[in-house]
Amino acid sequence: MTALAIDPAVGVEVAADAVARALKAGASAAKASHTYSERFEVNFDTHDVTLVRTTVGDTLSLTAYDGTKKGSAEITGRAHDAVDAAAAQAFDAARAGEPDSANVLPADVADAASSDSEHEPDRDTMVDIVLQHIATTQEQYPNLRQESSTYSFNCSWASYANSFGRVQHARQARYVTSLMVSGKDDTRATSFNSTAQVAFDAFGSLTDLPAVRRLFDDTVASFDARPIPATFVGDVIFTPESLGTWIGAVAGALGGMALLRKASPYLERRGEAIAVPQFSLLHRPGQIASAGKFDGEGFLNEDLDVIREGVLNDFLIGWYFSQKLGRPMTSGQANFVVPAGDTPLEDIIANTAQGILLGRFSGGAPNQNLDFSGVAKNSFYVENGKISHPLAETMIAGNFASALESIHSISRETIDRGFGIYPWIATNGITVSTK
Numbered sequence: 001m002t003a004l005a006i007d008p009a010v011g012v013e014v015a016a017d018a019v020a021r022a023l024k025a026g027a028s029a030a031k032a033s034h035t036y037s038e039r040f041e042v043n044f045d046t047h048d049v050t051l052v053r054t055t056v057g058d059t060l061s062l063t064a065y066d067g068t069k070k071g072s073a074e075i076t077g078r079a080h081d082a083v084d085a086a087a088a089q090a091f092d093a094a095r096a097g098e099p100d101s102a103n104v105l106p107a108d109v110a111d112a113a114s115s116d117s118e119h120e121p122d123r124d125t126m127v128d129i130v131l132q133h134i135a136t137t138q139e140q141y142p143n144l145r146q147e148s149s150t151y152s153f154n155c156s157w158a159s160y161a162n163s164f165g166r167v168q169h170a171r172q173a174r175y176v177t178s179l180m181v182s183g184k185d186d187t188r189a190t191s192f193n194s195t196a197q198v199a200f201d202a203f204g205s206l207t208d209l210p211a212v213r214r215l216f217d218d219t220v221a222s223f224d225a226r227p228i229p230a231t232f233v234g235d236v237i238f239t240p241e242s243l244g245t246w247i248g249a250v251a252g253a254l255g256g257m258a259l260l261r262k263a264s265p266y267l268e269r270r271g272e273a274i275a276v277p278q279f280s281l282l283h284r285p286g287q288i289a290s291a292g293k294f295d296g297e298g299f300l301n302e303d304l305d306v307i308r309e310g311v312l313n314d315f316l317i318g319w320y321f322s323q324k325l326g327r328p329m330t331s332g333q334a335n336f337v338v339p340a341g342d343t344p345l346e347d348i349i350a351n352t353a354q355g356i357l358l359g360r361f362s363g364g365a366p367n368q369n370l371d372f373s374g375v376a377k378n379s380f381y382v383e384n385g386k387i388s389h390p391l392a393e394t395m396i397a398g399n400f401a402s403a404l405e406s407i408h409s410i411s412r413e414t415i416d417r418g419f420g421i422y423p424w425i426a427t428n429g430i431t432v433s434t435k
Contacts, residue, residue: 011036011159012167014078018062019163021080022087027064027094029105029163030087033296034060034078037156040121042130046138046146049130052123057156064090068104069097102323105162110298113170121153121175121202133206140207141216147192149179151206160298168298174289174418175199177206183219190222190390193359193378195241198289198418211241211417218359218378225392228356228381231433235355236396236403237348237382240415240422242358243338247281247420249366249400251334254306256321263368265401266312273310275404279425281307283316284337289418291335295319304331337421341410348409348426350385356394356432357382370400376432398430 015032022030036058043051063072064087071093073086130151137144155173160166177197183190195215197203206212238246258264266274275281283304285291294300297319305313317325318332349357356379363374376394380387404427411424 011157012161012169014060015159015161016167018060018078018083018087019161021083022062022064022090023163025064025084025087025091026066027087027091027163028067029065030063030090031105031160031162031297032060032062034159035156037154039152039154040123040126041150041152042127043148043150044130044134044146045149046134046144048134049127052127060086062086062090064094065103065105066091066094066097068099068101069094070100070103071095071097100324102320104323105164106166106297106299106319107164108166110160110166110168110294111300113168113293113300115169115171115293116155116173118171119173126151126153126202129203129206136207137216141220143183143185143220144216145182145184147180147182149177149181151175151177151203153202158293160294160296162298166298168294170293172293175202176418177203177209177212179206179212179215181215181219183223185223188223190219190225191377193219193222196417196419200289211415214415218380221380222378222390225390227393227434228391228432231431232354233429233431235352235382235426235428236398236430236432237352237355237357237424237426239357239359239424240417240420242361243422243425244420245361246400246403246425247336247338247422248334249370249372250281250404251306251316251336252365253368253370253401254312255316256318256325256332258368259315259317259327260321260324261368265369266315270312270315272312274312274401275307275310276407277310278341278410279307279310279404279407280305280339282337282339283331283333283335284421285333285335287337287416288335288420292333295332299329301333301335302331306336335420338410338414338423338425340412340414340423341425343409343411345411345413345424348411348424349382349387351409352382352385352426354384355382355426355428355430356380356391356396357387358396361396366400371398372400373397375435393435395433395435396430397433402429403427
């Protein structure tokens with residue numbers, strides 16, 4: 001893989017040229033985002049490497065404005081005739097759109113985003129790491145099956161320009177692994193489970209990543225799943241993986257769309273306690289490998305204390321909703337750290353009289369009050385302080401807002417998968433039932 005085959009100035013020029021073509025097509029204002037990416041990937045399964053390749057992406061997104069109406073188009077590549085066609089398409093969509101006074105573009109100069117240093121992946125070493133992972137898995141987890149799994153190096157230049165002369169660009173490079181697994185022996189099988197990890201640096205081992213070890217151990221422990229003995233109201237210990245669902249629901253209720261629709265239990269609660277004092281929710285993009293360098297209008301992705309020691313400090317409001325709501329812009333993104341607590345995970349389990357260890361939640365979006373209901377996947381029944389058995393046909397229901405106020409334990413341990421840094425969190429008052 002050679003060095004990324006585009007200069008940052010080229011991406012900005014492509015975006016600025018698209019803006020100029022939209023204005024020529026009749027738009028009163030325009031913005032464009034250009035992304036050039038290269039990905040080196042190693043695909044593998046239980047037995048061997050199945051594919052090694054490099055792929056290239058070159059995309060352009062263009063938004064044209066007709067006063068306060070807007071329309072968009074996206075193309076692959078940057079040929080002038082294709083950009084002209086996209087500009088005409090976007091402007092036609094704008095003319096057919098609905099006026100919206102919040103459809104305005106920022107006109108100030110963007111603070112410059114930082115770029116990752118340029119380097120090339122060691123392709124041979126990446127293949128060797130995958131081969132070692134396969135050998136280790138076959139030796140240590142003979143009943144584990146891997147499918148459609150990858151280890152990749154992804155790098156891209158993202159560029160932005162608008163008709164007020166505002167520009168932004170940054171290079172980003174990350175290592176990514178994604179694994180899908182199931183357990184299978186002569187007579188039994190488990191359901192599929194998966195994990196993914198994004199990191200700033202290359203992985204020395206795939207098998208020894210904490211999230212991967214947990215995935216493998218939990219999968220081979222999931223044979224002979226069975227339902228709970230009876231419906232109960234008790235504890236749910238959210239794993240770092242399932243905690244993302246809970247945090248995502250809360251973040252949605254703190255976002256601009258929920259505020260606009262008045263579909264949030266937190267509308268007038270800024271400055272109030274909405275969780276136990278042990279809980280904080282911190283937007284920390286610099287610590288999260290998957291976080292973008294800037295948003296869709298070129299604003300830097302910066303730190304924000306959303307919930308600090310249980311108190312709601314700020315909402316998640318991006319540029320458009322700041323105009324729509326007449327509120328200050330904070331952040332429209334969600335790259336979260338939930339700080340660790342002071343209780344070892346083994347003690348959280350030991351102190352659980354009756355509950356479940358929730359590996360994954362599968363269900364629809366909660367309602368505007370954050371009531372939720374869904375299926376507990378890849379989960380375990382906990383009784384009298386011990387993990388009893390893997391679960392099948394199990395539903396959980398409760399309220400995510402109430403759950404924040406009912407947290408009684410936060411683990412000392414955390415997992416960083418590159419999408420968020422989360423501990424295990426135990427809360428009570430959740431209804432657990434068979435289907």
